[in-house]
Amino acid sequence: MGSAAPSFFRRAFIAFTSFRRALKDPGFAQAVSALAKAEAGRPQARPAGPATVPLAAAQPDSALLLLGLLQKEGRLLDFLKEDIKTYSDQEVGAAARIVHQGCQQVLNAHLKIAPVRDEPEGSRVTLEPGFDASAMRPTGNVVGDPPFVGALVHRGWRVVEMDLPRVTGGHDLRILAAAEVEL
Amino acid sequence: MSEKHYAVGLDLGTTHCALAFVDSDKSEGEDILQGLVAIPQLTAPGSVEARPLLPSCLYLPHPDEFKATDLGLPWETEPDRICGELARNQGTTTPIRLVSSAKSWLCHPDVDRKAAILPAGAADEIPQISPFDATVHYLAHLRNAWNGQFPYDPLSRQEVTVTVPASFDPAARELTAEAARAIGIAHLVLLEEPQAALYSWVNASSGDWRQQVRVGDVILVVDVGGGTTDLSLIAVTEQNGALELTRVAVGEHILLGGDNMDLTLAHLLKQKLGRTGVELDRWQLQALTHGCRIAKESLLADTDLDRIPVVVPSRGSRLIGGSIRTELTREEVQSTLIEGFFPAVDSSSRPANRPRGALTKVGLPYAQDPAVTRHLAAFLGRQTGATEDLAGFVAPAAGASFLHPTAVLFNGGVFKAEQLQARVVEVLNQWLAAEDAPPARLLKAQDLDLAVARGAAFYAHVRRHGGVRIRGGTSHSYYVGVESAAPAIPGMEPEIQALCLVPFGLEEGSEPVAAPQEFGLVVGEPVRFRFFGSSVRREDQVGELLEEWPEDELDELDEIQTTLPAKDHKKGEVVAVRLQATVTEVGTLELTAIPVGAPGQHWNIAFNTRGRSGE
Numbered sequence: 001m002g003s004a005a006p007s008f009f010r011r012a013f014i015a016f017t018s019f020r021r022a023l024k025d026p027g028f029a030q031a032v033s034a035l036a037k038a039e040a041g042r043p044q045a046r047p048a049g050p051a052t053v054p055l056a057a058a059q060p061d062s063a064l065l066l067l068g069l070l071q072k073e074g075r076l077l078d079f080l081k082e083d084i085k086t087y088s089d090q091e092v093g094a095a096a097r098i099v100h101q102g103c104q105q106v107l108n109a110h111l112k113i114a115p116v117r118d119e120p121e122g123s124r125v126t127l128e129p130g131f132d133a134s135a136m137r138p139t140g141n142v143v144g145d146p147p148f149v150g151a152l153v154h155r156g157w158r159v160v161e162m163d164l165p166r167v168t169g170g171h172d173l174r175i176l177a178a179a180e181v182e183l
Numbered sequence: 184m185s186e187k188h189y190a191v192g193l194d195l196g197t198t199h200c201a202l203a204f205v206d207s208d209k210s211e212g213e214d215i216l217q218g219l220v221a222i223p224q225l226t227a228p229g230s231v232e233a234r235p236l237l238p239s240c241l242y243l244p245h246p247d248e249f250k251a252t253d254l255g256l257p258w259e260t261e262p263d264r265i266c267g268e269l270a271r272n273q274g275t276t277t278p279i280r281l282v283s284s285a286k287s288w289l290c291h292p293d294v295d296r297k298a299a300i301l302p303a304g305a306a307d308e309i310p311q312i313s314p315f316d317a318t319v320h321y322l323a324h325l326r327n328a329w330n331g332q333f334p335y336d337p338l339s340r341q342e343v344t345v346t347v348p349a350s351f352d353p354a355a356r357e358l359t360a361e362a363a364r365a366i367g368i369a370h371l372v373l374l375e376e377p378q379a380a381l382y383s384w385v386n387a388s389s390g391d392w393r394q395q396v397r398v399g400d401v402i403l404v405v406d407v408g409g410g411t412t413d414l415s416l417i418a419v420t421e422q423n424g425a426l427e428l429t430r431v432a433v434g435e436h437i438l439l440g441g442d443n444m445d446l447t448l449a450h451l452l453k454q455k456l457g458r459t460g461v462e463l464d465r466w467q468l469q470a471l472t473h474g475c476r477i478a479k480e481s482l483l484a485d486t487d488l489d490r491i492p493v494v495v496p497s498r499g500s501r502l503i504g505g506s507i508r509t510e511l512t513r514e515e516v517q518s519t520l521i522e523g524f525f526p527a528v529d530s531s532s533r534p535a536n537r538p539r540g541a542l543t544k545v546g547l548p549y550a551q552d553p554a555v556t557r558h559l560a561a562f563l564g565r566q567t568g569a570t571e572d573l574a575g576f577v578a579p580a581a582g583a584s585f586l587h588p589t590a591v592l593f594n595g596g597v598f599k600a601e602q603l604q605a606r607v608v609e610v611l612n613q614w615l616a617a618e619d620a621p622p623a624r625l626l627k628a629q630d631l632d633l634a635v636a637r638g639a640a641f642y643a644h645v646r647r648h649g650g651v652r653i654r655g656g657t658s659h660s661y662y663v664g665v666e667s668a669a670p671a672i673p674g675m676e677p678e679i680q681a682l683c684l685v686p687f688g689l690e691e692g693s694e695p696v697a698a699p700q701e702f703g704l705v706v707g708e709p710v711r712f713r714f715f716g717s718s719v720r721r722e723d724q725v726g727e728l729l730e731e732w733p734e735d736e737l738d739e740l741d742e743i744q745t746t747l748p749a750k751d752h753k754k755g756e757v758v759a760v761r762l763q764a765t766v767t768e769v770g771t772l773e774l775t776a777i778p779v780g781a782p783g784q785h786w787n788i789a790f791n792t793r794g795r796s797g798e
Binding site: 077078091092165169178 | 223226227228229230231232250252253254255276477492494496498500501502503504506508
C-alpha cells in the first residue's frame, strides 16, 4: 500500500461529501458510476516493488489421508515404491490397470474435478484482460497487453468439490497402510 | 401442527440398507420433495464417510484387533461391533467374524432367530449374535444417521416405513416390526419391497404413470437384489373412475442374487487360471470377484467391447511382480451369466430341485437352481388364476398355462445392466407369443439401488396425506392344523386337516375375523398349533376346513403357540376358545385366542420363531 492511501476518517469524509454531491449533481454521479465499472474490469495495480508473500505450510493431514486412500483402493504406493526396471511393459501395464481403476475410483468418490477450459485442446482461445493467472497460463510469445489469443495446449484441471472422509480423533494418519499379518 | 414433518423409508436389504425421506410439510399432491440420507459409516479404521448405501454387514472384532479410537462414529458406539463398509472389507480377510445376510436368517424356519447363532459355525471363542439382534443393530445405525442429520426431528417421531421382502412370512414380519419398535420407532408400517419399487416408479413419474398403464394391466415386478429374488404381480384396477393398484400375488423366498453372479464369474476365471497352474487363495478370490463385477458391468454396458482384462493384485507390497492377469470375455459373460442365470427356457420349465445331501450343519437354504427365468416361469405358472376375481380383467384365455403379465418393472442392482432387463423381457415375450398374448411393456425404473427406500418414504407420505395406494392385504391365506377325529392307526401319523383362519387379501386395519370352530386349550400349559400358508388359494373363507389339498398349495410355516395364564382359571382346566385374526395397522398378522362366553378376554398367540429343530 502506498502512503498516499487516505486514512479511515478521510475516507469517511469523502464518502459523505460524495453522497450529497451525487444526489445533487447528475454529472458527478455518472462519473462515479463509470469509475466503479472501470474498477471491476481492471485488476489491482501491479505491485510497485518487490513484496514478501507469507507462505502457508500445507496441512499434512489431508495429504496423508488422500495418499492412504490412493494406496488402499489403487495400491499407488506399492506401485511407485517398486523398482520397475526389471519388468516388461506388459507386467507394468497389468499392474497399472489396478492403480488406474482404484485411484480413479478414489478421485470419483472424493473429488469433483473439471477442466479449467471447456474448449477442445488445439482450439484458439482468448485470454481477456484481467484473466485469472493462476487458472490460465500464457506461454511462448508473451508480449504486449491482453487480450491474448493463442492455442489451447492443455485444458487444465480444477477441483470443484472435495469431500474427504472424516477422521476419528486419535487416528494415526501417518500409517498409510497397516502391515498385514495372517494368523 | 403435527410433529411428524417427515415420512421416512428404511430399506433393510439383505446386502445393503438405504434411508430416504419425503418432506411432508413441503410436498403438495404429486409435487413431492424427497431426499436421501447419506449414512455415516467406518470405511477404514479411523475414517468415517457418509455413503448412500450401508452394507448390511456386522463385524465382531477381536478386542486387540483395532485401536478403540479408530472405531469412532458421530454417535456413541460399542467397540465390539462394526457396521457397514469396514465390516464388509474386514470380512473378506477374516470371514469367521463377519455377520452377513442376517435378513435371510431372520426368515429361516429351522433356527431360533433370537439365539446367538451368527456368524454361523463360528469357533467357541468368537462372540455370536442373533439374526434379530443384527437387524436391531442395522436399524439403530440408520436411526443414528437420521438423528444426526435431523436432530430436531428424531426418527422416533416421524412416520416410518420399513420394507420387507414380499415373501417374508408372518413370523419374519413380526420380528422385523419388533426390531423397529426396539429402536424406538413409534409410527411404523411395513411394506413389501416390490410394492416399494412400484411406488418409487409412480412417484418418479409425477402423475404420468396414469398414462403409462390402463385398467386390465398386470405389472410383473422382478426384484433381483444382492442376495434375493423377489417377484410380485400388481394389477391395475379401477375404483370410482380412478386407477387403483392391487397386489395380487407374491413369489416364494428365493435366495439368489447378484452376488451369486459375480461369484460364478470369479470361479470361472479361477478355473481358467488354474489350468495355467496359478492357484488363488481366499483373499485373491475375493479380489477377483471384485474385478469380475467391474469387468462384467463394462461388458454389459458396452456391446463393442469383446474382452476386459481382470488383474488380481498381489496381497504383498510387490504389486507388479505379484499380480495375476487374466481376461473376462464377452462370450464368457454370455454363456455363464446370461445362459446360466437368465436362460431362454420354456414357460413350462420349473426350477430343478435336487434333493439335498444329508445336512451336517444348518446353513441358508440357497436356491438350488440359479436360473431366474425358471423361477419366474414357476411363479407365473402357479399364479395363473391370480386376476380371476378382479373386475375389468379379461378371464385368462382358455388354455393359458401361466398368468400373462402386460408390463414389467425391474428393481435391484443386478438390472442396472440393461442387457439383463432386455433378456428377461425377451424370454417373457417368447412365452407370451407362444400363447398368442400381446408382448409385455417395459416400465422405465430409475435408481435401481435406491428405489425401495424412496418408494417406502413415498408410501409413508401418501398413507397420511393421501395419494395412490397399492391395495392387497395378506399375500397368503393362513391355516391352522387340526388333527382329524379318526381312529388312530399304528405307524401312521394322524391325518391333519387345515382350518382357514385368515382369508387371502385380508387388509390391514379391517375388522378381525374368527373361525366359528372351538378349540379346547389347557390352562397354564403351552399349546402349539401347526400353521400353514397358501399363496394360491384365494377362495377359502374363514372357518373352511380342508380335508385334503394338492401338496404344493399349502406350505408349512413356523408353528404358533399360546399359553393361557392360570389367572382366571384353574391350572389344568380346559377352556374353549375361538381363534381370531387381525392384520394390524403396522402390517403384521395378529392371532388371538378368545374364550367362548367371555369375549372381553383374549390371549395373544405368538409365532414360534425358535426353529423346528428344537423339538
